[in-house]
Amino acid sequence: xxxxxxxxxxxxxxxxxxxxxYTARMIAALASNPGCARRSIxxxxxxxxxxxxxxxxxxxxxxxxxxxxxxxxxxxxQVKAEGAAQLLTLLRDKLSLxxxxxxxxxxxxxxxxxGFPLRHERTRRLLTxxxxxxxTMFDHPLLRFPVGGRYAYLEPDLVxxxxxxxxxxxxxxxxxxxxxxxxxxxxxxxxxxxAVYVLALRDLVGxxxxxxxxxxxxxxxxxxxxxxxxxxxxxxxxxxxxxxxxRLDRVEDLAAALPLSLTFDVDLDDKGVPHRSPGDLIGALxxxxxxxxxxxxxTCEMCYFCRDEADGATGALGKSVREDLGGIEYVxxxxxxxxxxxxxxxxxxxxxxxxxxxxxxxxxxxxxxV
Amino acid sequence: xxxxxDSVEALxxxxxxxxxxxxxxxxxxxxxxxxxxxxxxxxxxxDWDSALDAHxxxxxxxxxxxxxxxxxxxxxxxxxxxxxxxxxxxxxxxREQVHEALSLLQVPAAPRLIATVHEAFFATSFxxxxxxxxxxxxxxxxxxxxxxxxxxxxxxxxxxxxSPSRGLLAISTWPxxxxxxxxxxxxVDFLIAAVNVAQAIEQIPEPVPAARALLARFAANVRGSSSxxxxxxxxxxxAPQSVIRAAQAELAVxxxxxxxxxxxxxxxxxxxxxxxxxxxxxxxxxxxxRPLDAEDDSAAGARSPDNRAAGNRAADNEAGGHGQAIxxxxx
Numbered sequence: 001x002x003x004x005x006x007x008x009x010x011x012x013x014x015x016x017x018x019x020x021x022y023t024a025r026m027i028a029a030l031a032s033n034p035g036c037a038r039r040s041i042x043x044x045x046x047x048x049x050x051x052x053x054x055x056x057x058x059x060x061x062x063x064x065x066x067x068x069x070x071x072x073x074x075x076x077x078q079v080k081a082e083g084a085a086q087l088l089t090l091l092r093d094k095l096s097l098x099x100x101x102x103x104x105x106x107x108x109x110x111x112x113x114x115g116f117p118l119r120h121e122r123t124r125r126l127l128t129x130x131x132x133x134x135x136t137m138f139d140h141p142l143l144r145f146p147v148g149g150r151y152a153y154l155e156p157d158l159v160x161x162x163x164x165x166x167x168x169x170x171x172x173x174x175x176x177x178x179x180x181x182x183x184x185x186x187x188x189x190x191x192x193x194x195a196v197y198v199l200a201l202r203d204l205v206g207x208x209x210x211x212x213x214x215x216x217x218x219x220x221x222x223x224x225x226x227x228x229x230x231x232x233x234x235x236x237x238x239x240x241x242x243x244x245x246x247r248l249d250r251v252e253d254l255a256a257a258l259p260l261s262l263t264f265d266v267d268l269d270d271k272g273v274p275h276r277s278p279g280d281l282i283g284a285l286x287x288x289x290x291x292x293x294x295x296x297x298x299t300c301e302m303c304y305f306c307r308d309e310a311d312g313a314t315g316a317l318g319k320s321v322r323e324d325l326g327g328i329e330y331v332x333x334x335x336x337x338x339x340x341x342x343x344x345x346x347x348x349x350x351x352x353x354x355x356x357x358x359x360x361x362x363x364x365x366x367x368x369x370v
Numbered sequence: 371x372x373x374x375x376d377s378v379e380a381l382x383x384x385x386x387x388x389x390x391x392x393x394x395x396x397x398x399x400x401x402x403x404x405x406x407x408x409x410x411x412x413x414x415x416x417d418w419d420s421a422l423d424a425h426x427x428x429x430x431x432x433x434x435x436x437x438x439x440x441x442x443x444x445x446x447x448x449x450x451x452x453x454x455x456x457x458x459x460x461x462x463x464x465r466e467q468v469h470e471a472l473s474l475l476q477v478p479a480a481p482r483l484i485a486t487v488h489e490a491f492f493a494t495s496f497x498x499x500x501x502x503x504x505x506x507x508x509x510x511x512x513x514x515x516x517x518x519x520x521x522x523x524x525x526x527x528x529x530x531x532x533s534p535s536r537g538l539l540a541i542s543t544w545p546x547x548x549x550x551x552x553x554x555x556x557x558v559d560f561l562i563a564a565v566n567v568a569q570a571i572e573q574i575p576e577p578v579p580a581a582r583a584l585l586a587r588f589a590a591n592v593r594g595s596s597s598x599x600x601x602x603x604x605x606x607x608x609a610p611q612s613v614i615r616a617a618q619a620e621l622a623v624x625x626x627x628x629x630x631x632x633x634x635x636x637x638x639x640x641x642x643x644x645x646x647x648x649x650x651x652x653x654x655x656x657x658x659x660r661p662l663d664a665e666d667d668s669a670a671g672a673r674s675p676d677n678r679a680a681g682n683r684a685a686d687n688e689a690g691g692h693g694q695a696i697x698x699x700x701x
Contacts, residue, residue, distance in 0.1 A: 066401060082483060082563070083556020083590040092593065099593065100623050103553035111531030111652070135553045272398055 009255045010045040015265020019046025022145075024196040028189070029299035031244035032146070037254055038290040039300055043253040044150055047264050048300035055266050056278050056285065072174040076157065079172060079218060079227045084137055087158065087170070087218065090229040091137070093369035094216055095162050103135030107142060116153050118341050127159070127167070127201075128208050134161050145200035150251055154195040160216070167205060169197045169215040176220045177228055185298075187232070190217055195237035213238060254288075262287055294318050296301030325351050380427065383417040388414055409499065464500060465508065467492065467524050468526035469541060476566050477559035478540040478549060490581035491570060508547060509650045516645060524649040526551050529635035532643060542649050546639055552631035554624045561624075564588035564595075564617040568610035585613060592616045647649030 026043055033039065042049055053060055061129075078356065079086045083104045087135075091097055108114065110122045118141040126138065138159045145152050158170040171194045175186045194215040202211045214231045221228035246331075262284055266274040292310035296303040310316040312332060313323045327348050328334045336342045337352040338359040344352040388411040395404035462470075470488040472479060479487070479500035487594045489495035508522045522542040525534035529552035551559075571577050571585050589595040589608045594616035643652055 066405075077482075081480060082591075085560050088557070089591045089593070099620060102620075102624060104556045104558035105553050106528075106536065108536060109533075111528070171397075213630035296621045 006252045006255055009258075010251070013045040013255075013258075013264055015042065015263055016268065017048060020048055021046065022147060023154075025189075025299075026152050027051045027147055027152060027154075027196045027245075028241070030248065031192075031223075031241050032295060032299060033293060034244045034247040035077070035292060036097075036289075036291040036300075038285070038288045038302065038306070040248060040251065041254050041258070041288055042264070042302070044155065044255075045264070051266065052264060054283075055274055055306055056282050056305055058302070058308065060301050065278070068174070069080075069285070075174040075220060075225060076172045078225060080139060080158075083156070084139065086227055088137065089229060090218065091170070091216070093167075094229045094231065095168060096158065097136065097160075098163060098232075101136040104137045104139065105135045106139045109141045110305040111300070116142060120153065124204060127161075127205055131165060131209070132161065136161055138305050141326060143197065143200035143204055145196070145203060146246065147245065154197060154200050156201070157203060157218075159197075161209070165209045167201055167209055167211045169194050169201060169211070170218060171197070171215060172218045174220060176222060177230065178222050182219065190235050191215070191232050192237045193242070194232070195234040195241050197235060198238060199241060229237075229293040259287065261330075292316055295328050308324060324354070327351060378418060378421050381414055381421060382514050382567070385411065385414050385418060407517070415498075445615045462494060465523050467494065467496060468501065468504065468539060469521060472523075472539065472541050474561045474566060474570055476548075477542060477562050478535070478538040478551065479559075479563065480537050481539065483563070486580070486584055490567075490578065490584045491574075498695065503538065505534075505650070509646070509693045512649060513646060522649060524549070525651045526650050527635070527639060528554075529631055531556070531648075532639050532652040546636040546648065548630070550632040550635045551641065552628060552635060553584060554628040555632065558621065558624050561592065561617040561621045562589075565566060565614050565621075568613040568617070572610045583605070588617075589613045592620065594619065 018203075022043065024299055030036075030039060030043060042052070050060065073260050079090075083102075086103075088097075088102060088161065092099075105126060107119055107123050108120050117337060123138070123141040124145065126135065127141065140155050140157065141159050143154045143156065145154055156169055159174040160168045160170055162168065171190050173186065175183055198211055198213060198215065200322075201218050205211060213235045217230045218227050219230070220226065250254070264281065264284055266281065267276040282305075284307065285302075290302070290306045290309065292306040292313075292315060300306075307316060312330050314328060314331055314334060315322045317331070321361075325334055326343055327350055328337065334355055336363070337344060337348070338355040340356060388407055392411060395407055416662045434499060459474055467485055467622055470492055471484045474487060474491060475483070481498040484501065485495050485498050505636055508524060511519070512522050512524075520543075523539055524542045525539040526540045526549045527533065528535045529550050535551045538551065551596050567584055571581055574581065577585075585608050589612070592613060595608070595613040639648060647653065
């Protein structure tokens with residue numbers, strides 16, 4: 001399947017490493033910054049961004065801790081144990097399932113195989129079967145979703161089907177809901193991730209059934225590991241995602257615009273030691289434009305590299321600053337305007353006036369403070 | 371952990387080899403492999419402790435004491451129970467403990483539940499990690515000498531493709547229908563297990579806390595059983611009868627559909643699978659179904675590709691032709 005020219009192109013960009021698949025997290029991050037060609041192309045090629053960032057001298061301190069991953073896995077295993085007994089109790093309550101709706105199908109593997117195409121095909125068959133033959137709980141169905149002209153495989157924790165022809169995305173997270181409150185950042189991350197699943201599921205089932213826009217979040221309650229279910233309306237996230245994904249530049253066009261010799265291969269030898277010089281790699285990276293914003297710090301492995309590169313640009317101070325200073329690209333230039341050191345072009349007069357006024361105000365405040 | 375652990379020296383070699391491997395994995399940043407290796411290392415160190423204890427005991431007992439028969443013919447490594455002994459618990463081999471727990475449940479179960487049930491009713495527990503190799507050991511033993519043992523700890527079979535159902539253990543003497551897992555079977559089996567656990571607890575005059583906790587776990591997820599309990603009973607004391615009644619009421623709803631699905635799959639299994647496969651599941655059709663990504667699947671190549679049924683099933687499923695990552699036009 002690597003015969004397609006774009007596919008071959010992306011394989012060359014990636015170098016000899018196995019590709020990293022798209023995840024819902026990656027799609028959500030991509031959708032939060034659709035103008036970033038660097039991230040689009042790195043993700044599409046499946047480059048290991050973490051390794052790349054570390055090798056170019058900008059390692060990222062974030063990522064999930066092994067403790068968090070273990071906790072997440074064991075919580076998921078707990079609610080899914082014995083035919084998802086705990087989960088069924090919660091879903092019966094939340095979705096008012098009929099007592100006869102208790103089917104549970106594990107789609108982690110199909111006949112001993114965990115190959116993606118096979119699992120996706122099986123998922124498609126089971127989820128689009130006639131309602132009477134459809135089960136109720138589908139554990140790890142494998143969905144497929146077009147992103148920037150390529151397909152990404154996605155794996156929701158669970159999809160529940162109710163006999164009134166509705167599907168519900170169920171997301172299991174191990175962060176606690178304490179006294180009805182949870183970490184807002186993690187909830188919104190879970191919501192946007194689930195929104196990706198909702199879109200992918202709608203793509204799969206088409207007209208056969210409805211996919212509800214309320215997703216069900218399963219989390220531990222308070223300080224124990226007893227699970228609790230919460231409904232989250234992801235309509236807003238769905239809207240944002242749809243809009244942003246439509247804006248995503250198509251990977252083919254991006255790839256076609258790059259020089260043919262470009263590659264992000266770190267050139268590992270058989271012992272896993274990279275041989276390419278970091279400087280050379282940085283040169284390759286700067287060929288592709290990035291669009292750095294402070295939000296990248298929470299979602300992208302390349303964030304420190306791009307931040308360093310964007311040093312001095314107004315965009316690096318955040319989207320609102322960039323918009324306020326419409327047209328002025330660099331901080332140095334903005335300061336010059338503020339001090340009135342250079343003549344102001346007509347199209348920047350408005351921004352320059354605001355800057356001068358801000359400078360005057362600042363001067364007054366500082367004088368008053370002395 | 372596969373071969374019988376014979377000597378302290380061999381274990382020492384293995385421990386130092388594992389340490390080196392862990393170091394390499396950590397330096398490579400391969401967290402998954404490091405974790406697996408660390409676990410193996412822990413097991414090896416525990417085995418080393420036990421082996422040393424065994425040597426010490428032998429030395430005390432005198433040279434004429436018969437040696438424990440560790441290498442006996444088709445006995446698998448899991449039959450040897452150094453940790454069980456040192457804990458002062460049961461002297462039964464692991465497979466027999468699993469058999470005890472499964473016989474009580476009467477349905478295929480996951481290692482964690484098996485260990486919990488054994489702790490609740492037979493007073494000893496075992497690390498569930500040790501059960502992962504048990505099924506493989508049993509399969510090896512069966513292949514060496516079929517039906518040489520009165521029973522084998524074997525697999526439950528997924529109804530759709532008759533492959534081993536992930537993570538479930540069963541007993542070979544059960545009827546095939548019971549070992550088939552259809553869509554409703556996990557729920558049905560959960561309810562049957564609830565009934566059997568509740569009945570077992572009724573027989574015990576003073577159940578241990580672990581047993582009561584187990585019953586509470588079942589009761590919490592069987593509709594109607596915990597509410598019946600809330601009237602006038604102290605917390606943590608769930609009436610087994612209320613669980614039994616509630617579970618049987620729900621069982622009545624699912625049982626016919628589940629039974630039909632299981633019977634149909636069991637018939638297919640008897641027709642299509644040979645002796646080993648009937649117990650341990652149809653060999654996966656990875657090879658047949660995954661020609662595209664065969665390169666990352668060299669492990670599967672070691673498995674027997676000789677499955678008559680696999681060909682049909684793979685052909686049945688035309689998914690093999692799709693690309694893993696299809697570039698190009700939208701859909």
